[in-house]
Amino acid sequence: MPHEGYYEASLRPPALDDAPAAKDWGEVLLDRVAYMVDKKNHTSVNLQFKRDLDGKEVDLWVTLCFAWPPRLSYFCCHASCPNDKEEDTRLFFREPFVFATEGNLAVITLCHGRSRPSAFGSKKNNYEYLVYQAPSSPAGKPELIWVPHIPASMLPSTGVDCIPSSSIGVVRYNSNIFTHAHPHKIPLAPPAPILSPAVALARPKSFPSTPPTSVLSPSVAALPKEDEDFDAHRIVALAYDYFHDSGNSPHGPYYLCIYDSKTQVWTRKPAAIPQPLLPFDYICDIDMVITIGGSSRGIMGWVDLWNGILFSDVLADHTPCSPLRYVSLPKPRQPQNCLPIPLDIGCRFRDIVFVKDSGIIRFVDLQIHTDPNIPYSETPSGWTVVTWILEGLNEGLEIQGGLSFRQEHELRSSDISNYNLPQSLFVTNPILSAHEDGFLYLRTNVSSRTSSNSRVITVDIKHGKLLDVQDFDMQRPNTYMRTAISSHLMPPVSKENL
Helix, strand or coil: CCCCCCCHHHHCCCCCCCCCCCCCCCCEEEECECECCCCCCCCCEEEEEECCCCCCEEEEEEEEECCCCCCEEEEEEEEECCCCCCCCCCCECCCCEEEEEECCEEEEEEEECCCCCCCCCCCCCCEEEEEEECCCCCCCCCEEEEECCCCHHHCCCCCCCCCCHHHEEEEEECCCCCCCCCCCCCCCCCCCCCCCHHHHHCCCCCHHHCCCCCCCCHHHHCCCCCHHHCCEEEEEEEEECCCCCHHHCCCCCEEEEEEECCCCEEEEEEECCCECCCCCCCCCCCCEEEECCCCCCCEEEEEECCCEEEEEECCCCCCCCECCEEEECCCCCCCCCCCCCCCCCHHHCEEEEEECCCCEEEEEEEEEEECCCCCCCCCEEEEEEEEEEEECCCCCCCCCCCCEEEEEEEEEHHHCECCCCCCCCEEEEEEECCCCCCEEEEEEECCCCCCCCCEEEEEECCCCEEEEEEECCCCCCCCEEEECHHHHCCCCCCCCCC
């Protein structure tokens, strides 16, 4: 990014065709980084607030622009200072970006100023968190909600100016069902039997005839039925206290920073010592957060894509310490070769998702191969994806027994029907669909050193089919994410659509 401004491409959003309102907007792939242009449509929403950096009034517009996956959707931000006589076209150090979504919510962060905030400065409020809330009914309008700053006392250590966005998630809940005194008003079904790892591994390999095991019991999975039942949310960050005195404390070094939309304050809550105990060499390196949620449960998972997941029920206010449940992920299967690809970025090879319709947690691992007959080859020769299903997480975290992943599908690119793309493509960034069960999105490049001719493809891993191929704008070093917020922002019905 140029030091004097945003990426030049951030001023030129891609053109999107107007899509008919009759189709299902259940899920889109959203470019995380904003385009800094003034664009309006039916999703546009405005917020005015005063920033603490210099006391200026900021007038901010946010607009979402959708496209059918695997084409990328994006969002636009336009900010100005109405009372500032001098036109300031750059109010932020970098483009705003979306880092967490759940249902009709998207959490956006802003970084004020023209230069990177000092980690050792006295002010810790250069960062702003906003919640974009899509309407829960067609007659409603979207809202943009300002979130109070995280208190500096909650930051994990000296020299840190914020909590990493990859460690922050959001969960919705029903305040009529969940209360501080009685977190579970609705009776829950008894937990389903937990399979031991030995039993799970003994299953036959003919997986298509075996339905995946839901992590939710039927009574929990059915609540709530309508999005109108959600009237509150929590933004939750998992942090690590590097100065924690483990010898004189009943809890572990992890803690949760929780913002509740009902109380509109941040609270810090210690986390229990993870069970089972973490590996001795485990490092807190969170890549993403997944939300299981629900009106009577608030389980979230903080994922280190190379190692494992820490699960916690963030609505369990009746416990003195937030429970933490550790589950290790399958070992990476990337073969040893000489491909010029970075092996230290988890999202380039792995992904995990909670599929709401089926109630399962699915994990995927990508491997890129070379021709075994060409020593030291730096050109790919096909790829393979392997998926797993998490078993054992049924009614909650207070369970006896182990959680384990059961292998589900293994698919090679050479076995995909209608796959007419070159096997020499570099394939990265697998994203599992949370809406279409068994769909996988992948990004392709002709070279690891160029962004030209980049595409996003859709693969049906259950049936081994290539479903779609679309160009991918790689003018910015951006990443994209799946989100279901599009299902709450249906385009208006025009006469042509009728």
